[in-house]
Amino acid sequence: MPTIYIDNKPYEVKAGKNLLETSLSLGFDLPYFCWHPAMGSVGACRQCAIKIFKDEKDANGKIVMSCMEGVKDGLRMSITDTTARAFREQVIEWLMTNHPHDCPVCDEGGSCHLQDMTVMTGHDYRRFEFKKRTYTNQYLGPLIHHEMNRCIQCYRCVRFYRDYAGGDDLNVFGAHHHVYFGREKDGVLQSPFSGNLAEVCPTGVFTDKTLKKHYTRKWDLTTAPSVCHHCSLGCNIIAGERYGQLRCIVNRYNSDVNGYFLCDKGRYGYEFVNSANRITEPLIRTRPVEAVDETTLMNHLKNLITLHPVIGIGSSRASMESNFALMQLVGKENFYQGISDDTAYLEGRMVELLQQGDVHSVSLKEIEAADAVLVLGEDIWNTAPIMALAVRQSVMKTAANQATQQSSLFAWHDAAIKELVQEEKGFLANITILSSPLDAISAIAVHESPDNMARLGFAVAHLLNAGIPAVSGITEKEMLAAKHIANALQHAQRPVIITGSSCCNEALIKAAFNIVQSLHTPERKAGISFVLPECNSTGLALMKAPSFEGALERVITDDNCTAIVLENDLYRHIPAAEADTFFAQCKNLVVMDSLHNRTTEKAHVLIPAATFAEADGTLVNNEGRAQHFYQVFMPVNTHIKESWRWLGEMKTMQAKAANGLQQHPDEWLAKLEVTLPQFANIAKVMPSHHFRINGQAIPREPHRYSGRTAMQANLAVSEPKPLQDDDSPLTYTMEGYTGIPPSSMIPYFWAPGWNSGQAVNKYQQEMGGALRKEDPGICLFANKKEGASPFFKDSPEAFIPRPGKYLLLPQYQLFGSGELSIHSKAISELVPAATIVLSKKDAADLGAANGTLITIEKNDFQYRLPLIIHDELCNGIVLASAGYQGMPAPPWGSWVKLSV
C-alpha cells in the first residue's frame, strides 16, 4: 500500500485511485463536480484543485486537479494550501457569474451539490457586475424538468446519458461559453434511465418532474429505506412522504445491487400509492351497507375462516411476510401460488436450479464486472432494465480493462480510456426474439424463436462440453454463431449467462444452465442470472406451493370454501374463464389489495392492504437476495394495514389466543425460517424490532424537518403524539441515532456540509465501494450442496411454423406492462399503444398491414389488437403486448389462430 502525505500527515492508501477519491475516502471534504465514482474523471470542472509538491523541501508546489492525478507512493499534497483554496473559491465564483438567482424556486435547493460546494469553498458574495447568460428550456417529457440557466457545464449529464447509459437523444450543443445541454429539439427523453439525470446533474438543470407537482424539500420528507417493487431485481430506493402522500423516490446505494442508478419505472412508478383508485375501507359486499368498521369485519371474517375450509392464494408482488402469514393462516396444504401452472412450473424450475445446481446466481455488481455476457431469450431492456444497464457496463468496462492492461492509464481516466478504446467492446451476445438497444453494443445479435434460441444455447453448451449431445439439424449459420459465442465464453474469466421466464420456454433455462455449468471451472467463475416477472416471484416460487390450478380443483370439488386472495389480480395471470369459474365456485371470497382491479370487484369481502410505502416487508429478488423494505409512512386512514397484519389478526382470532403468535415482521421471518428451511437465514435481513443503537432508534426525519407544530394545527392546535413504529428500529421523529446505521437501514443520505444525495460518499468505505456497516441483503442461494448436477440433454426440435397457427408470446414494455406503475400519471403518458407483432410474411399471408386490427383466438379467449410488422420477427410467432391494464391474460406459449 502506498503512503501519501496530505498536509504533511502520512496516510496509507489504495494504489490505482485518483487523489480526489482517495481524499474523499479518507474523510476530507474536497469539492468536485465532474468526477463521478461510477463514471470516472475528465477534469472538466477544475473544482477539485489541490497542490502537490515535489518533495518535502518544495515550498511552492503546483496546482493540479486531484481527480486527474493518480496515487503515487511518497506523494505530497495539500488540500488546505491557501492558493489551492483560493483557486477553488474562484472557480465557484466564475461558475456563479452566470448562475441564476433561483434557489428559492429551484427543486434542487436543499439537496443541491452546487450549493454544498459553494458553501464548502467559502464563496459568498457576488462581485461580478455584468449580466448573466440565459438559455431557453426544452420540454423533455413527463419525467424530467429542464431549466438550462442553472448549468455549470460539468458534462456529467451527457457522460451519463450517452456514455454510461447508451442514450443518443441528449447531447451538448453550441460552442465556447454558450454550450447547451439538451435535445436536438423538444421531445420526450428516450432513455429508460433518464430519471437519473436528476441525481447525476449537480445542479437544478434536470429535476424530477413528478416531484415538482407536489414539491417538498429533502429536509421535509419522512423517508425510509425501501426496495423497488416494479421488477424482479429489487433495486434499493429511498421513498419520501409528506402530508400523507408519497412524494418521490431516489436511489439508495447498494454496492451489490443497483449502485448509483435506477430505471425510470422504479423512480416514477410510485404514484400508485397516492392513486384515487386505492381501496380505502373494508367492504362486505353481501350487506346492504357495504362499508363496515373493523369489528364488524373481523366478526364476519371469523365465521368465514372458522366455519368453512379456507384456502389461500399467494402473490408474487406481496412480501414474504404477507405470503407466509397467509400460509400460516390457511395451512401449508391449503396455500397456492396465484399464478398459472406454466408460470409456476418455469419459476419453480429456475429456483430449483439455483438451489441445487452447482451454479452461481450473480448479483448486478457481478454482471457489471463480467467479461463476457450471453443474454439468452430475455428482453432485459424491458423486463430488467437495470440489469441491461449493468450488462452495458460490463461490455464497456471489459474493453477498458483490456486497454488499460496494455498501457499505464488508470481505470478512472475516463476520457483518455475512451480515446484508447475507440470502438472496441467487450463480448455480449444478445439472443432475443426482437432487437433491443443492447444490439448496438453486441458482438452477436440473433433474433429467433425461443426454441431456436434454446437450440443455439444447447449448441454452445455442446461446444463447451462434449458430454452434452450435439444439436441435430443445426444450420451452418447457427453453428457459426454458436462457435463464436462458445469461443468468447471460453476465453472469459467471469462469463455470465442471462435468461428468464418471459419466453415461456423451459429449454432456454436448461440451455443456459448447461452453458454455465460447462463453463464453471476452478479457474473460471461463471455465473447465471434468471429474470423473473415480479418483485417477489423468487420468494413465492421458493415457497414451493402448488399453482392456481390446484386451488381451482379444490373449489370445484369443495363448494364450501372460503378463499383468501392476497394482493393478486388473478385476471392478470389466469385465463379469464378459469378465474371466473374459480370465483363462481368460492363460497366466500376474501380479497386484500391496495388498488381496485378486476379481482377486487369479485370479492365478497374486500380488505384494504397497505402498499410498499405503508408497509414493512421482505422481498427476494431474482438473484435470491432477500431485502427488507421499511414502512415509509403510516397511512392516515387506519383501515389500511399491511396484509401480514390483517392476516395475523385473523390468525389470532382463529387461534383464540395471541400467545406466541407473530406480530412483527422480524417474528414472521423467524417463524418462516423455521417452518420452511429453504428460507434459512432470512430473518437476518432485518434486526429485531427492539434493535437500538446506543439506546436510540433511527429517525426517519432529518433534524431539519419543519412544520411539526403547524402541519396538523388546522385539525387541532395541540400537536399529536409522534407516531409509534413498533415494527422496526426506525422511528417517526427527528430525534434518534444520527450516526451511520447498518446500510440496510439508512433512511436518507446526509452528512454535515453534504445535503445532496452525494452525501453517500460519507457512508462508503471507499468511493464507489461498499457502504460502512455494509448489509446488502441475505443471499438465500449462497450456501448449497457441493457437486455438479446433471446436464440437460434434451435440446428442443427446430421451430417450424404451423399453417394457420401462430405461437403466442408476450412482449413486455418497460412502461405499460407493470401492474402498479401504470397508475403513475407520468408513466401512463409514456405507455406505447398495445399491439401485436407479426413478421412481414405472416402479415402478408393474413392480408394485414401496419395498424390492421387482428383478433387473437384460442378456445374462448379472444382479443383484438392493431398490428405492427417487424422484419426481425421470425415467421410463425405472434407477439402481443403483455400485462397491459384491463387486458385478459392470454394463453402465452400456446398456438393461437389469427384473423383480420
Place this chain on the structure above:
Amino acid sequence: MRQSTLPGGGVKIMLSNLRTMWLVFLHLFHKKETIQYPEEKIKLHPRWRGRIVLTKDPDGGERCVGCYLCAVACPVDCIALQATEDENGRRYPEFFRINFSRCIFCGYCEEACPTYAIQLIPDFEMAEYNRQNLVFEKEDLLINSQGKYPGYNFYKVAGMDAGVKEKGEGDNEEPVVDIKSLLP
C-alpha cells in the same frame, strides 16, 4: 450579605436605601410612561416583531414562492406550507399555516425569506380565548401591500420564466443564447 460583614456596611446600605427613595420621589415630577391601553395605543417601531403577514409584490402578485425556507428556519417549527404552481410555472403556497400559539416572534422566518414575502409587523394584539383561533391560514396572513420592503419583485431577478418576465429580459440578463451560432 457580604457587605454587612465589612466594617461600616450597615451605614452603606442605609444610605443606598435613602438614595433610592429620593430617586423614586423625583419621578413624581417626570413625564408618565404608563398609558391608558387599550383606549390609548402604544407607538411601535416599524421593525417591531409582531404579527406575521404575507405581502404582495409591486405587481400585486403573491410574493411567497413556497420555498420552505421560513419553515425550516423557524425554531419552533410552527410554519407549514405546501408549494404549488400556476400555469406559468409561478410557485406559490397552496396553503400556508402559522400556528401563532407556538410562535415566539423571533423573526427568523423573515430573515430567511428570500423574497420579502413574510414580514413581522408592529401589531401584537392577537390574543384569543380559544387557542385554536391562533392558527392562521394563508387567507388570514396575506395582506394587500408590500409591507416594509417596497419595490422588490423576486421573479424579476430570478432566472426562471414564471410569467413575469421572459428569459433574457431581466435587468441583469443577456438575451438568450442562440445555440446554433458559433460567434463569440
